[in-house]
Amino acid sequence: HSVIGVDVIQSKVDAMNSGLATFHEPGLAELTAEAHRLNRLRATTSTTEAIAGTDISLVCVGTPSTAAGSLDLTFVEEATCAIATAIRAKSTPHHLIYRSTMLPGSTRGLVDAHLKDLVDEQRLQVLFYPEFLRQGTAVKDMIDPSLSVVGSYSPDDDISSVRRIFDSSTEQTDLESAELIKYACNAFHAAKIAFANEIGRVSKGIGVDAVNIMRVVCQDTRLNISPYYLRPGTPFGGSCLPKDVSALNQLSRAHALSTPMLDSLLASNEDHMDHLTEMVETAGSPRVLLLGLSFKEQTDDLRGSAAFELATRLLLKNYDVGIYDPLIVPANFTGAVGRIASLRLPNLTSLLKTDLAAAVGEKDTIVVFNRCADLAELAENLAPRHKIIDVASWPELARLSGSYTGICW
Numbered sequence: 001h002s003v004i005g006v007d008v009i010q011s012k013v014d015a016m017n018s019g020l021a022t023f024h025e026p027g028l029a030e031l032t033a034e035a036h037r038l039n040r041l042r043a044t045t046s047t048t049e050a051i052a053g054t055d056i057s058l059v060c061v062g063t064p065s066t067a068a069g070s071l072d073l074t075f076v077e078e079a080t081c082a083i084a085t086a087i088r089a090k091s092t093p094h095h096l097i098y099r100s101t102m103l104p105g106s107t108r109g110l111v112d113a114h115l116k117d118l119v120d121e122q123r124l125q126v127l128f129y130p131e132f133l134r135q136g137t138a139v140k141d142m143i144d145p146s147l148s149v150v151g152s153y154s155p156d157d158d159i160s161s162v163r164r165i166f167d168s169s170t171e172q173t174d175l176e177s178a179e180l181i182k183y184a185c186n187a188f189h190a191a192k193i194a195f196a197n198e199i200g201r202v203s204k205g206i207g208v209d210a211v212n213i214m215r216v217v218c219q220d221t222r223l224n225i226s227p228y229y230l231r232p233g234t235p236f237g238g239s240c241l242p243k244d245v246s247a248l249n250q251l252s253r254a255h256a257l258s259t260p261m262l263d264s265l266l267a268s269n270e271d272h273m274d275h276l277t278e279m280v281e282t283a284g285s286p287r288v289l290l291l292g293l294s295f296k297e298q299t300d301d302l303r304g305s306a307a308f309e310l311a312t313r314l315l316l317k318n319y320d321v322g323i324y325d326p327l328i329v330p331a332n333f334t335g336a337v338g339r340i341a342s343l344r345l346p347n348l349t350s351l352l353k354t355d356l357a358a359a360v361g362e363k364d365t366i367v368v369f370n371r372c373a374d375l376a377e378l379a380e381n382l383a384p385r386h387k388i389i390d391v392a393s394w395p396e397l398a399r400l401s402g403s404y405t406g407i408c409w
């Protein structure tokens with residue numbers, strides 16, 4: 001490829017035109033010098049000149065924080081206006097690929113404000129292609145990206161330009177998803193570092209080796225560093241997570257250690273539970289059926305179950321609650337599960353339904369916690385009046401009669 005760089009700073013343009021990199025990055029000086037020697041790389045302060053001589057523009061200007069901490073799109077706006085003017089002056093089609101990190105809606109907003117006519121006339125294709133490189137390993141990350149996803153303005157946009165130049169396995173999404181994926185990744189990285197630092201402070205506080213602890217934690221790539229718990233849906237529950245997070249919070253307090261992130265986990269889960277409760281209330285009917293009562297699929301354990309918690313909340317508000325979960329047999333309850341059920345849901349037996357058709361027929365709102373019901377039988381018995389709230393991430397439910405909404409989708 002032949003590349004023309006554009007910057008508003010003359011000294012950066014001059015450096016590139018002399019074959020010099022403008023900042024330190026392993027391998028960059030050599031690459032810049034080689035591209036200059038081959039006459040493949042030059043720079044200018046003129047966007048019009050650069051656009052006239054190229055087919056694809058990558059926008060990677062800064063998107064800093066304002067004094068108030070919000071996103072400042074001034075540089076992207078300025079670059080977009082200059083590019084729009086330059087494209088209007090040329091006759092061949094152009095591809096514009098934003099790489100600057102921008103909040104969801106930013107790219108569409110830029111198109112709608114400055115580029116819509118060019119896109120509609122098919123003189124311009126606009127894509128958002130988040131950049132995942134890290135400083136210090138930028139050249140390596142550029143050649144072998146850890147993730148490649150591109151958002152397109154229209155779902156049927158052809159993204160072969162990105163696949164050809166950068167990564168043949170690039171995934172395609174809408175603009176807003178690609179924009180949010182970049183923030184999700186960076187928030188996740190920040191969360192991992194904050195988590196490791198808090199575990200580190202607890203470790204040091206009790207006299208164990210934090211580095212070794214996190215090294216061992218990272219060895220579990222099935223549950224720890226994996227997609228396993230990384231999906232939106234049910235509030236966390238069960239016999240372990242709430243109890244163990246609570247005990248760890250207690251340990252930090254006992255040692256006067258500050259662990260705000262770990263301390264916020266139960267509150268975050270409670271917020272998610274409140275969000276679900278509000279969704280059921282907003283659905284509007286007092287007749288609610290819960291599909292699934294245990295804390296997760298393939299168990300009859302009710303400890304820490306979000307479905308069980310929702311049932312108790314709704315009953316306190318005088319909702320007419322029914323529960324369908326073939327694995328829940330109160331006569332078989334022993335130990336803690338039996339105690340929780342008799343203390344918090346003493347009338348559980350009368351709420352449990354064994355006939356799915358009759359249970360669905362009696363209720364209007366159906367909250368699905370797991371796939372304990374047969375989809376075909378559900379399909380037969382759901383009517384247009386039913387409102388399905390999906391907590392289990394069961395997309396086939398959206399194709400059944402009634403309205404469908406997911407807890408986070």
Ligand SMILES: NC(=O)c1ccc[n+]([C@@H]2O[C@H](COP(=O)([O-])OP(=O)(O)OC[C@H]3O[C@@H](n4cnc5c(N)ncnc54)[C@H](O)[C@@H]3O)[C@@H](O)[C@H]2O)c1
Nearest residue numbers: 006007008009060061062063075078079100101131133135
């Ligand atoms: N630095 C990273 O490691 C990294 C990684 C991934 C994503 N990003 C994102 O990439 C974007 C750029 O980051 P950066 O660290 O390279 O920023 P930077 O501020 O170091 O560089 C941006 C360059 O854009 C130039 N510029 C500003 N307005 C211009 C205009 N109208 N026309 C032409 N050039 C203009 C500036 O002069 C500057 O040289 C940001 O959105 C950032 O969040 C950065």
